[in-house]
Amino acid sequence: MRLSLKKLSAVALAVLTLGVVDFAVAHHSFAMFDRAREEVTGGEVVRWAFNSPHVALYIRDEAGEIFAYEGAAPASLVTRDEPMNGFTFQPGDTVELVVCPLHDGRNGGALGIIIKDDVWYRPNDGGCGPNEAWEDWMSKGYMSKQEALDAGEMIDEDM
Amino acid sequence: MLLRKYLKTATAGLSLVASAAVFAQFGAPTPDAMPFPMAFETSRDHYDHLLDYYEGGVQHDYMSVPKWEGLWSTGGNTGGNRPFMTDGEVIEGVLTPEYEAAFHYRRNLGGESNSLGVDYDRLTTCEPAGMPRWLLEPYVREFLNTPTYSLWHNDLGNDTRRIYINQEHINIDGTHFASGDSIGFWAVDDDLGDVLIVHTEDIYPADFFRGTPPTSNQAESVEIWYEYWDAENNEKKLGVNVYWYDDLALLEPLSLVYTFRYREDMENAGLRMRYWECAQNNNTYLTRDENGNPSTQYRLPGEPGYVDPRGTPATRNPDLPPDLAGQEKSPTFDDAFDFAF
Numbered sequence: 083m084r085l086s087l088k089k090l091s092a093v094a095l096a097v098l099t100l101g102v103v104d105f106a107v108a109h110h111s112f113a114m115f116d117r118a119r120e121e122v123t124g125g126e127v128v129r130w131a132f133n134s135p136h137v138a139l140y141i142r143d144e145a146g147e148i149f150a151y152e153g154a155a156p157a158s159l160v161t162r163d164e165p166m167n168g169f170t171f172q173p174g175d176t177v178e179l180v181v182c183p184l185h186d187g188r189n190g191g192a193l194g195i196i197i198k199d200d201v202w203y204r205p206n207d208g209g210c211g212p213n214e215a216w217e218d219w220m221s222k223g224y225m226s227k228q229e230a231l232d233a234g235e236m237i238d239e240d241m
Numbered sequence: 242m243l244l245r246k247y248l249k250t251a252t253a254g255l256s257l258v259a260s261a262a263v264f265a266q267f268g269a270p271t272p273d274a275m276p277f278p279m280a281f282e283t284s285r286d287h288y289d290h291l292l293d294y295y296e297g298g299v300q301h302d303y304m305s306v307p308k309w310e311g312l313w314s315t316g317g318n319t320g321g322n323r324p325f326m327t328d329g330e331v332i333e334g335v336l337t338p339e340y341e342a343a344f345h346y347r348r349n350l351g352g353e354s355n356s357l358g359v360d361y362d363r364l365t366t367c368e369p370a371g372m373p374r375w376l377l378e379p380y381v382r383e384f385l386n387t388p389t390y391s392l393w394h395n396d397l398g399n400d401t402r403r404i405y406i407n408q409e410h411i412n413i414d415g416t417h418f419a420s421g422d423s424i425g426f427w428a429v430d431d432d433l434g435d436v437l438i439v440h441t442e443d444i445y446p447a448d449f450f451r452g453t454p455p456t457s458n459q460a461e462s463v464e465i466w467y468e469y470w471d472a473e474n475n476e477k478k479l480g481v482n483v484y485w486y487d488d489l490a491l492l493e494p495l496s497l498v499y500t501f502r503y504r505e506d507m508e509n510a511g512l513r514m515r516y517w518e519c520a521q522n523n524n525t526y527l528t529r530d531e532n533g534n535p536s537t538q539y540r541l542p543g544e545p546g547y548v549d550p551r552g553t554p555a556t557r558n559p560d561l562p563p564d565l566a567g568q569e570k571s572p573t574f575d576d577a578f579d580f581a582f
Contacts, residue, residue, distance in 0.1 A: 110525045111451065111537040113352060113360040129574065131550035133522045134380075134396060134515065138550060140542065150524075150541050157314070157381040157396065160510040167511065173573065190541045 110135075112209040115182045115192040120212050120227035122220070123149070124178040132156050132168035137205055139171060139193060141179070151181050153193035153205035164203050171198060178220075182210035213237050271317030274496040275465065275482045284461035284486040284494075288440035291428075291463070295438070298426035300407065301388045306427070307435045309384035309468065309479060312507045312514070316471075316478055316500035320377050321450045324495050336454055340490040344454040350534045351452070359452040361535035365527060367519035369398030371419035371447040372462065373485060376499040381507065381514050384479065391425070391437070399517045404439050417443045417458055430467070439464040457489035477503040521557065522550040 125141035128148060137153040153159070159166040171177065177198045183191035192209030195202055195216060206212065215230070215237060224230040231237070278294075281287040292298065301307075325335055325344065336344060351360050364370065370378045375395055383394045391404040404425045405411075412422055421444035430436045442461045449456070463484040471478045479501040486494045524547060528538040540547040548554040551571045558568060 110365040111359045111362045113530075113537045114525075114539045129549070129551050131522070133550045134517045135519055135523055138524075148542050150539075152524075152539065155380055156515075157507065157512060158379075160512045161504075161506050165510060168571075184539060188541055190539060 112192065112207075114184055114186075115209040116185045117182050117192070117208075117210060118227075119182055120180055120194060120210070120216070121183060122178065122180055122225045124176070125149070127171050127173055127175040127177055129173065130168070130171035132159075132166070132170075136207070137166075137193075139177075139179075139196065139205075141177065147189060150190040151179065151193045152190075152209060154207035158207070159205050162204055164201060166203055166205055170203065171196065180210075180212045180216055180220075182212075271319060271500055272469075272480055272482075272498055274319055274498045276496060277484065277494070281494075284440060284442070284463050284484065287463045287484060287486075288438065291438050291465075292426060295426070295428035295430075298407070298428040298438070301427050303388060306386045306388050307437075307468065309386055311383075312504045312512060313382040313384060313479065313501040314504050314507070315377060315379045315382075316502040318377060318497070318499040320373065320483075320497045320499055322453050324497070325449075325454055334492060335495075336490060337492055340454055340457070347455070348452070352530070352536070360530070361527060361537050362451045363448070364398070364451070365523075365525045365537050367398065367523060369400035369419045370395065371400070372402075372421055372441060372444045372460070373456065373483065373497075374448050374450055375400055375402065375420060376481065376483065376497075377450050381504070381512070382501055383514060384501075386437075394514065396514045396517050398519060404437070410440075410442060412443050417445050419445050419447070421445075421461075425464075433465075433467040433469070435467065437464075437466040439466065454490065456485075457487055459489045460485065460487040462486065471500075471502075479503075518550075521548055521554055524548060 123141075123143070125143040127139065128142050129138070129140040131138040131140075134155055137156060137159060139151045139153065141149050141151070143149060156168075175198055177196050179193065179197070180195040181191045182194060192206065194206045194210040194212035195204055197203070197220075202217065204212075213227070215235065219230045219235065222230075224233065224235070277287075278290065281290065325332055331341065331344060331348075333341065335341075369375075378395055378397045381396045383392075385392045385394075387406075389406055390408075391406065393402040393404065395401070400420060402420045402423060404423045406424075407426055408424050410422050410424055421441040423439050423441040425437050425439040428436050428438060440461070440463055444456070444458070444460050444462075446458045446460070447456050448454070463486075465482045467480055469478055469480055470476075481499050483497045483499060484494055485491070485497060524540040525537055526540060526546065528536050530536040542549070548556065551569065552574055553568050553570070558565070561568065
Protein backbone atom coordinates (compact mmCIF):
# COMPACT_ATOMS: atom_id res chain seq x y z
CA MET A 83 0.00 0.00 0.00
CA ARG A 84 1.34 3.43 -0.88
CA LEU A 85 1.17 5.95 1.87
CA SER A 86 2.65 9.37 2.32
CA LEU A 87 4.40 10.96 5.20
CA LYS A 88 2.86 14.17 3.92
CA LYS A 89 -0.58 12.74 4.54
CA LEU A 90 0.56 11.98 8.03
CA SER A 91 0.98 15.67 8.52
CA ALA A 92 -1.49 17.87 10.29
CA VAL A 93 0.91 20.76 10.65
CA ALA A 94 3.71 21.57 8.29
CA LEU A 95 6.64 23.27 9.87
CA ALA A 96 10.16 23.99 8.89
CA VAL A 97 11.84 23.23 12.15
CA LEU A 98 15.50 23.73 11.61
CA THR A 99 17.43 25.99 9.35
CA LEU A 100 18.97 24.85 6.14
CA GLY A 101 22.64 24.30 6.40
CA VAL A 102 25.68 22.95 4.67
CA VAL A 103 28.34 21.43 6.81
CA ASP A 104 31.44 23.51 7.05
CA PHE A 105 33.40 21.38 9.44
CA ALA A 106 37.04 21.04 8.63
CA VAL A 107 37.85 17.74 7.00
CA ALA A 108 39.98 15.88 9.48
CA HIS A 109 39.73 13.16 12.04
CA HIS A 110 41.39 15.06 14.82
CA SER A 111 41.83 18.47 16.39
CA PHE A 112 44.31 20.96 14.92
CA ALA A 113 45.45 22.24 18.30
CA MET A 114 49.11 21.40 17.58
CA PHE A 115 49.32 23.47 14.38
CA ASP A 116 49.81 27.24 14.38
CA ARG A 117 47.22 28.22 11.82
CA ALA A 118 47.97 31.90 12.31
CA ARG A 119 51.39 31.42 10.75
CA GLU A 120 51.89 30.60 7.10
CA GLU A 121 55.47 30.02 6.09
CA VAL A 122 57.29 29.12 2.92
CA THR A 123 59.66 26.19 2.98
CA GLY A 124 60.75 23.46 0.62
CA GLY A 125 63.10 20.66 -0.17
CA GLU A 126 63.32 17.21 -1.64
CA VAL A 127 60.46 14.76 -1.26
CA VAL A 128 61.37 11.76 0.86
CA ARG A 129 57.92 10.26 1.25
CA TRP A 130 54.44 11.10 0.03
CA ALA A 131 52.03 9.02 2.07
CA PHE A 132 48.62 9.07 0.41
CA ASN A 133 47.00 7.18 3.24
CA SER A 134 44.03 7.51 5.52
CA PRO A 135 43.43 9.09 7.92
CA HIS A 136 45.64 11.89 6.57
CA VAL A 137 48.15 12.31 3.78
CA ALA A 138 51.65 13.23 4.85
CA LEU A 139 54.56 14.73 2.97
CA TYR A 140 58.08 14.24 4.24
CA ILE A 141 60.80 16.45 2.86
CA ARG A 142 64.52 16.90 3.42
CA ASP A 143 65.73 20.48 3.42
CA GLU A 144 69.08 21.77 2.18
CA ALA A 145 70.63 21.14 5.58
CA GLY A 146 69.54 17.50 5.42
CA GLU A 147 66.90 17.80 8.11
CA ILE A 148 63.64 15.89 7.74
CA PHE A 149 60.30 17.67 8.09
CA ALA A 150 56.86 16.04 8.27
CA TYR A 151 53.70 17.80 7.12
CA GLU A 152 50.14 16.54 7.34
CA GLY A 153 47.29 17.25 4.91
CA ALA A 154 43.68 16.23 4.38
CA ALA A 155 42.36 12.75 3.68
CA PRO A 156 43.01 11.10 0.29
CA ALA A 157 39.33 11.09 -0.62
CA SER A 158 39.31 14.85 -0.40
CA LEU A 159 42.42 15.37 -2.51
CA VAL A 160 41.34 13.44 -5.58
CA THR A 161 38.70 16.01 -6.47
CA ARG A 162 40.53 19.23 -5.61
CA ASP A 163 40.93 21.81 -8.38
CA GLU A 164 44.38 20.40 -8.96
CA PRO A 165 43.76 16.74 -8.10
CA MET A 166 46.33 14.65 -6.27
CA ASN A 167 46.86 10.93 -5.92
CA GLY A 168 49.48 8.60 -4.52
CA PHE A 169 51.82 9.22 -7.43
CA THR A 170 51.66 13.01 -7.55
CA PHE A 171 54.83 13.51 -5.50
CA GLN A 172 57.71 11.11 -5.88
CA PRO A 173 60.88 10.66 -3.84
CA GLY A 174 63.45 13.05 -5.18
CA ASP A 175 60.94 15.66 -6.43
CA THR A 176 61.76 19.24 -5.54
CA VAL A 177 58.83 21.07 -3.96
CA GLU A 178 58.05 24.43 -2.44
CA LEU A 179 55.53 24.52 0.39
CA VAL A 180 53.37 26.91 2.32
CA VAL A 181 52.83 25.36 5.74
CA CYS A 182 51.43 26.12 9.16
CA PRO A 183 54.15 24.95 11.54
CA LEU A 184 53.78 23.13 14.82
CA HIS A 185 53.34 25.46 17.78
CA ASP A 186 56.28 23.92 19.59
CA GLY A 187 58.79 24.49 16.82
CA ARG A 188 59.59 20.90 15.96
CA ASN A 189 60.19 19.92 12.34
CA GLY A 190 56.63 19.58 11.17
CA GLY A 191 53.26 21.13 10.63
CA ALA A 192 50.18 21.21 8.45
CA LEU A 193 50.32 21.38 4.67
CA GLY A 194 48.87 24.45 3.01
CA ILE A 195 50.20 24.52 -0.54
CA ILE A 196 52.59 22.28 -2.48
CA ILE A 197 54.21 23.70 -5.59
CA LYS A 198 55.84 21.25 -7.96
CA ASP A 199 56.87 22.12 -11.51
CA ASP A 200 54.91 25.38 -11.22
CA VAL A 201 51.70 23.49 -10.45
CA TRP A 202 50.00 24.61 -7.24
CA TYR A 203 48.38 21.88 -5.19
CA ARG A 204 46.26 22.57 -2.13
CA PRO A 205 46.13 19.45 0.06
CA ASN A 206 45.22 21.35 3.20
CA ASP A 207 42.51 20.62 5.69
CA GLY A 208 41.57 22.72 8.69
CA GLY A 209 45.12 22.52 10.01
CA CYS A 210 46.25 25.19 7.60
CA GLY A 211 44.16 27.52 5.47
CA PRO A 212 46.61 29.54 3.41
CA ASN A 213 45.03 32.65 2.00
CA GLU A 214 44.58 33.22 -1.70
CA ALA A 215 47.23 35.93 -1.81
CA TRP A 216 50.07 33.45 -1.84
CA GLU A 217 50.48 33.33 -5.61
CA ASP A 218 51.06 37.08 -5.50
CA TRP A 219 53.12 36.94 -2.33
CA MET A 220 55.33 34.16 -3.65
CA SER A 221 56.07 36.15 -6.77
CA LYS A 222 57.17 39.01 -4.52
CA GLY A 223 59.46 36.75 -2.56
CA TYR A 224 57.73 36.80 0.80
CA MET A 225 58.66 33.86 3.00
CA SER A 226 55.89 34.16 5.55
CA LYS A 227 52.48 35.67 6.07
CA GLN A 228 53.94 37.90 8.75
CA GLU A 229 56.60 39.16 6.36
CA ALA A 230 53.93 40.01 3.81
CA LEU A 231 51.81 41.81 6.39
CA ASP A 232 54.82 43.71 7.69
CA ALA A 233 55.45 44.87 4.14
CA GLY A 234 51.96 46.30 4.00
CA GLU A 235 50.19 43.53 2.10
CA MET A 236 46.52 43.17 2.83
CA ILE A 237 44.46 40.03 3.27
CA ASP A 238 40.96 39.81 1.99
CA GLU A 239 39.34 38.08 4.94
CA ASP A 240 36.40 37.16 2.78
CA MET A 241 38.51 34.96 0.56
CA MET B 242 10.65 28.08 15.79
CA LEU B 243 12.57 25.85 18.15
CA LEU B 244 11.84 22.20 17.84
CA ARG B 245 11.18 21.76 21.52
CA LYS B 246 8.55 24.51 21.36
CA TYR B 247 7.07 22.87 18.34
CA LEU B 248 7.02 19.54 20.10
CA LYS B 249 5.09 20.99 22.97
CA THR B 250 2.52 22.22 20.49
CA ALA B 251 2.38 18.89 18.75
CA THR B 252 2.14 17.01 21.99
CA ALA B 253 -0.69 19.19 23.25
CA GLY B 254 -2.74 18.48 20.18
CA LEU B 255 -1.56 14.91 19.83
CA SER B 256 -1.83 15.51 16.16
CA LEU B 257 -0.05 13.50 13.56
CA VAL B 258 2.62 15.81 12.36
CA ALA B 259 5.09 15.59 9.58
CA SER B 260 6.32 18.21 7.21
CA ALA B 261 4.79 19.06 3.91
CA ALA B 262 7.51 21.65 3.62
CA VAL B 263 10.03 18.85 3.62
CA PHE B 264 8.96 17.65 0.25
CA ALA B 265 8.67 21.06 -1.30
CA GLN B 266 12.28 21.71 -0.50
CA PHE B 267 13.86 18.99 -2.58
CA GLY B 268 15.59 21.54 -4.75
CA ALA B 269 17.31 23.02 -1.74
CA PRO B 270 20.66 21.78 -0.49
CA THR B 271 19.15 20.39 2.67
CA PRO B 272 15.52 19.39 3.09
CA ASP B 273 13.78 20.75 6.14
CA ALA B 274 13.61 18.50 9.14
CA MET B 275 10.42 16.51 9.51
CA PRO B 276 8.55 17.32 12.71
CA PHE B 277 7.50 14.47 14.94
CA PRO B 278 4.16 12.92 13.94
CA MET B 279 3.28 12.91 17.65
CA ALA B 280 5.00 12.71 20.99
CA PHE B 281 6.30 9.22 21.70
CA GLU B 282 7.41 7.80 25.01
CA THR B 283 10.25 5.93 23.38
CA SER B 284 12.03 5.72 20.05
CA ARG B 285 10.67 2.19 19.72
CA ASP B 286 7.13 3.53 19.99
CA HIS B 287 7.99 5.92 17.17
CA TYR B 288 9.38 3.10 15.01
CA ASP B 289 6.37 0.89 15.68
CA HIS B 290 4.10 3.78 14.79
CA LEU B 291 5.77 4.05 11.39
CA LEU B 292 5.65 0.29 10.96
CA ASP B 293 1.89 0.40 11.54
CA TYR B 294 1.49 3.42 9.31
CA TYR B 295 3.19 1.65 6.42
CA GLU B 296 1.27 -1.55 7.20
CA GLY B 297 4.36 -3.59 7.83
CA GLY B 298 6.33 -2.25 4.91
CA VAL B 299 7.52 -3.94 1.74
CA GLN B 300 9.53 -7.12 1.37
CA HIS B 301 12.04 -6.54 -1.42
CA ASP B 302 13.93 -9.19 -3.36
CA TYR B 303 17.35 -8.73 -4.91
CA MET B 304 15.85 -7.30 -8.09
CA SER B 305 13.61 -4.76 -6.42
CA VAL B 306 15.66 -3.57 -3.47
CA PRO B 307 16.72 0.07 -3.99
CA LYS B 308 20.26 0.32 -5.35
CA TRP B 309 22.46 2.95 -3.73
CA GLU B 310 25.82 1.66 -4.91
CA GLY B 311 28.71 3.97 -5.71
CA LEU B 312 30.65 6.50 -3.68
CA TRP B 313 28.96 9.14 -1.59
CA SER B 314 30.10 11.95 0.67
CA THR B 315 28.28 14.13 3.14
CA GLY B 316 26.10 16.97 1.89
CA GLY B 317 24.12 19.55 3.80
CA ASN B 318 22.79 18.83 7.25
CA THR B 319 21.16 20.37 10.27
CA GLY B 320 23.35 18.48 12.74
CA GLY B 321 26.61 19.29 14.45
CA ASN B 322 26.19 22.17 16.84
CA ARG B 323 23.26 23.74 15.01
CA PRO B 324 20.63 22.51 17.50
CA PHE B 325 22.79 23.56 20.44
CA MET B 326 24.40 26.86 19.59
CA THR B 327 23.54 30.18 18.01
CA ASP B 328 25.83 33.16 17.47
CA GLY B 329 28.58 31.36 19.32
CA GLU B 330 26.49 30.84 22.44
CA VAL B 331 25.00 27.66 23.85
CA ILE B 332 21.22 27.59 23.55
CA GLU B 333 19.82 26.95 26.97
CA GLY B 334 17.11 24.38 27.50
CA VAL B 335 17.91 21.97 24.68
CA LEU B 336 20.19 19.76 26.73
CA THR B 337 19.44 18.46 30.19
CA PRO B 338 21.15 20.50 32.92
CA GLU B 339 23.81 17.83 33.44
CA TYR B 340 24.66 17.59 29.75
CA GLU B 341 24.46 21.31 29.20
CA ALA B 342 27.02 21.70 31.98
CA ALA B 343 29.15 19.01 30.35
CA PHE B 344 28.98 20.85 27.05
CA HIS B 345 30.19 24.05 28.73
CA TYR B 346 32.93 22.04 30.44
CA ARG B 347 34.11 20.63 27.13
CA ARG B 348 34.05 24.01 25.44
CA ASN B 349 35.91 25.68 28.25
CA LEU B 350 38.82 23.26 27.84
CA GLY B 351 39.56 24.52 24.35
CA GLY B 352 42.46 26.85 23.74
CA GLU B 353 41.88 30.39 22.60
CA SER B 354 43.93 29.87 19.46
CA ASN B 355 41.60 27.14 18.28
CA SER B 356 37.91 26.80 18.10
CA LEU B 357 36.67 26.34 21.61
CA GLY B 358 36.31 22.82 22.78
CA VAL B 359 38.19 21.04 20.02
CA ASP B 360 41.74 20.74 21.28
CA TYR B 361 41.11 17.04 21.57
CA ASP B 362 38.93 14.53 19.79
CA ARG B 363 38.30 10.85 20.56
CA LEU B 364 38.93 9.98 16.94
CA THR B 365 42.59 10.87 17.47
CA THR B 366 42.95 7.53 19.22
CA CYS B 367 41.40 5.80 16.20
CA GLU B 368 37.95 5.32 17.66
CA PRO B 369 35.23 4.96 15.04
CA ALA B 370 32.91 7.93 14.76
CA GLY B 371 29.92 5.95 15.96
CA MET B 372 26.41 7.33 16.05
CA PRO B 373 25.23 10.01 15.49
CA ARG B 374 28.58 11.32 14.29
CA TRP B 375 28.69 8.63 11.60
CA LEU B 376 26.10 10.72 9.78
CA LEU B 377 28.34 13.75 9.58
CA GLU B 378 31.90 12.58 9.02
CA PRO B 379 33.05 14.05 5.74
CA TYR B 380 34.80 11.17 4.05
CA VAL B 381 33.59 8.45 1.70
CA ARG B 382 30.54 6.23 2.01
CA GLU B 383 29.10 3.17 0.37
CA PHE B 384 25.46 2.18 0.82
CA LEU B 385 24.83 -1.43 -0.11
CA ASN B 386 21.30 -2.76 0.26
CA THR B 387 20.17 -6.36 0.14
CA PRO B 388 16.70 -7.73 0.87
CA THR B 389 17.78 -8.94 4.30
CA TYR B 390 20.22 -6.30 5.46
CA SER B 391 22.00 -3.15 4.42
CA LEU B 392 25.72 -2.50 4.83
CA TRP B 393 26.57 1.17 5.01
CA HIS B 394 30.27 1.83 5.17
CA ASN B 395 32.07 4.96 6.24
CA ASP B 396 35.77 4.77 5.43
CA LEU B 397 36.57 6.73 8.60
CA GLY B 398 37.50 4.14 11.15
CA ASN B 399 36.12 1.38 8.92
CA ASP B 400 32.84 2.21 10.59
CA THR B 401 30.12 0.03 9.06
CA ARG B 402 26.49 0.18 10.01
CA ARG B 403 24.43 -2.95 9.46
CA ILE B 404 20.68 -2.56 9.15
CA TYR B 405 18.82 -5.84 9.62
CA ILE B 406 15.71 -5.71 7.46
CA ASN B 407 12.42 -7.04 8.79
CA GLN B 408 14.21 -8.42 11.81
CA GLU B 409 14.27 -7.68 15.52
CA HIS B 410 17.05 -6.31 17.69
CA ILE B 411 19.51 -8.87 18.95
CA ASN B 412 22.22 -8.19 21.47
CA ILE B 413 23.93 -11.25 22.87
CA ASP B 414 27.06 -9.25 23.67
CA GLY B 415 26.00 -7.64 26.88
CA THR B 416 27.35 -4.27 25.81
CA HIS B 417 26.69 -1.37 23.50
CA PHE B 418 28.45 -0.66 20.19
CA ALA B 419 29.84 2.35 18.34
CA SER B 420 27.14 2.12 15.68
CA GLY B 421 24.59 0.38 17.86
CA ASP B 422 22.22 -2.36 16.70
CA SER B 423 19.95 -1.36 13.81
CA ILE B 424 16.80 -2.87 12.37
CA GLY B 425 14.63 -1.54 9.59
CA PHE B 426 11.95 -2.03 7.00
CA TRP B 427 11.39 -0.75 3.49
CA ALA B 428 8.20 1.04 2.50
CA VAL B 429 6.89 3.11 -0.37
CA ASP B 430 5.92 6.67 0.37
CA ASP B 431 3.82 8.59 -2.13
CA ASP B 432 6.10 11.60 -1.95
CA LEU B 433 9.49 10.15 -1.15
CA GLY B 434 9.25 6.92 -3.09
CA ASP B 435 11.22 4.10 -1.53
CA VAL B 436 11.99 4.77 2.10
CA LEU B 437 13.95 2.75 4.61
CA ILE B 438 12.85 3.21 8.19
CA VAL B 439 15.59 2.36 10.70
CA HIS B 440 15.62 1.95 14.45
CA THR B 441 18.94 1.94 16.32
CA GLU B 442 19.66 1.22 19.97
CA ASP B 443 22.54 0.03 22.17
CA ILE B 444 24.80 2.90 21.07
CA TYR B 445 28.02 3.92 22.79
CA PRO B 446 27.98 7.37 24.32
CA ALA B 447 29.57 9.58 21.69
CA ASP B 448 29.23 13.00 20.08
CA PHE B 449 27.28 14.76 17.37
CA PHE B 450 30.68 15.92 16.08
CA ARG B 451 33.95 17.26 17.39
CA GLY B 452 33.27 20.04 19.89
CA THR B 453 29.56 19.30 20.18
CA PRO B 454 27.60 18.06 23.19
CA PRO B 455 28.14 14.43 24.10
CA THR B 456 25.45 11.81 23.76
CA SER B 457 24.67 9.25 26.44
CA ASN B 458 24.43 5.48 26.47
CA GLN B 459 20.63 5.93 26.52
CA ALA B 460 20.55 7.43 23.02
CA GLU B 461 18.41 5.78 20.34
CA SER B 462 17.25 6.86 16.92
CA VAL B 463 14.56 6.49 14.29
CA GLU B 464 15.68 7.29 10.75
CA ILE B 465 13.81 7.76 7.48
CA TRP B 466 16.12 7.26 4.47
CA TYR B 467 15.27 8.15 0.88
CA GLU B 468 16.93 9.02 -2.39
CA TYR B 469 16.14 12.32 -4.10
CA TRP B 470 17.27 14.63 -6.84
CA ASP B 471 18.77 17.95 -5.75
CA ALA B 472 17.62 20.05 -8.67
CA GLU B 473 19.45 23.15 -7.51
CA ASN B 474 22.78 21.38 -7.56
CA ASN B 475 21.82 18.91 -10.28
CA GLU B 476 22.93 15.90 -8.32
CA LYS B 477 21.60 12.70 -6.82
CA LYS B 478 21.43 12.60 -3.06
CA LEU B 479 20.42 10.45 -0.17
CA GLY B 480 18.52 12.14 2.59
CA VAL B 481 17.82 10.94 6.07
CA ASN B 482 15.61 12.41 8.74
CA VAL B 483 16.97 11.38 12.10
CA TYR B 484 14.83 11.49 15.20
CA TRP B 485 17.34 11.43 18.02
CA TYR B 486 16.15 10.32 21.45
CA ASP B 487 18.36 10.64 24.50
CA ASP B 488 16.61 10.92 27.84
CA LEU B 489 19.82 11.66 29.71
CA ALA B 490 21.17 14.31 27.35
CA LEU B 491 18.14 15.97 25.76
CA LEU B 492 15.10 17.62 27.29
CA GLU B 493 13.19 16.69 24.14
CA PRO B 494 14.12 14.47 21.20
CA LEU B 495 15.61 16.18 18.16
CA SER B 496 14.66 15.96 14.50
CA LEU B 497 17.72 16.34 12.29
CA VAL B 498 18.45 16.07 8.58
CA TYR B 499 21.60 14.74 6.95
CA THR B 500 22.25 14.34 3.24
CA PHE B 501 24.82 12.50 1.14
CA ARG B 502 26.02 13.44 -2.34
CA TYR B 503 26.56 10.85 -5.03
CA ARG B 504 30.20 11.32 -6.02
CA GLU B 505 30.69 10.13 -9.56
CA ASP B 506 33.64 12.52 -9.73
CA MET B 507 35.41 10.49 -7.06
CA GLU B 508 34.81 7.30 -9.00
CA ASN B 509 36.03 8.95 -12.19
CA ALA B 510 39.16 10.05 -10.35
CA GLY B 511 39.87 6.41 -9.58
CA LEU B 512 39.10 6.57 -5.90
CA ARG B 513 38.31 3.27 -4.26
CA MET B 514 37.53 2.93 -0.63
CA ARG B 515 40.52 1.45 1.18
CA TYR B 516 40.94 0.04 4.63
CA TRP B 517 41.33 2.90 7.10
CA GLU B 518 44.67 2.05 8.68
CA CYS B 519 44.44 4.40 11.60
CA ALA B 520 46.57 2.31 13.93
CA GLN B 521 49.40 2.03 11.41
CA ASN B 522 49.21 5.44 9.75
CA ASN B 523 48.12 7.90 12.39
CA ASN B 524 50.70 10.04 14.16
CA THR B 525 48.43 12.19 16.28
CA TYR B 526 47.93 11.35 19.92
CA LEU B 527 46.36 12.53 23.15
CA THR B 528 48.50 14.79 25.26
CA ARG B 529 47.98 17.37 28.02
CA ASP B 530 48.63 21.05 27.70
CA GLU B 531 50.37 23.18 30.32
CA ASN B 532 47.10 23.40 32.24
CA GLY B 533 46.57 19.66 32.21
CA ASN B 534 43.76 19.89 29.70
CA PRO B 535 43.44 17.26 26.97
CA SER B 536 45.01 18.30 23.71
CA THR B 537 46.34 16.81 20.49
CA GLN B 538 49.96 16.39 19.46
CA TYR B 539 51.75 15.13 16.38
CA ARG B 540 54.61 12.60 16.34
CA LEU B 541 57.51 13.21 14.02
CA PRO B 542 59.94 10.77 12.42
CA GLY B 543 62.33 9.38 14.99
CA GLU B 544 60.10 10.13 17.97
CA PRO B 545 58.80 7.31 20.16
CA GLY B 546 55.63 5.80 18.78
CA TYR B 547 56.03 7.31 15.33
CA VAL B 548 54.62 5.15 12.50
CA ASP B 549 55.87 5.46 8.94
CA PRO B 550 52.74 5.27 6.77
CA ARG B 551 54.51 4.07 3.64
CA GLY B 552 57.62 2.52 5.04
CA THR B 553 58.14 -0.15 7.63
CA PRO B 554 56.67 0.88 10.96
CA ALA B 555 58.65 -0.61 13.81
CA THR B 556 55.45 -1.97 15.26
CA ARG B 557 54.53 -3.91 12.14
CA ASN B 558 57.15 -6.62 11.86
CA PRO B 559 59.01 -6.91 15.14
CA ASP B 560 59.30 -10.63 14.46
CA LEU B 561 61.23 -10.17 11.21
CA PRO B 562 64.80 -9.13 10.44
CA PRO B 563 64.79 -5.32 10.23
CA ASP B 564 66.58 -5.29 6.87
CA LEU B 565 64.36 -7.84 5.13
CA ALA B 566 63.85 -6.69 1.53
CA GLY B 567 60.37 -5.96 0.22
CA GLN B 568 58.74 -5.07 3.52
CA GLU B 569 58.03 -1.40 2.90
CA LYS B 570 54.32 -0.83 2.39
CA SER B 571 55.06 0.80 -0.92
CA PRO B 572 57.74 -0.61 -3.24
CA THR B 573 58.39 2.98 -4.31
CA PHE B 574 60.55 3.23 -1.24
CA ASP B 575 62.33 -0.12 -1.40
CA ASP B 576 65.61 1.23 -2.68
CA ALA B 577 64.76 4.81 -3.41
CA PHE B 578 66.67 6.21 -0.50
CA ASP B 579 69.43 5.25 1.86
CA PHE B 580 67.15 6.66 4.47
CA ALA B 581 65.15 5.41 7.38
CA PHE B 582 62.88 7.25 9.79
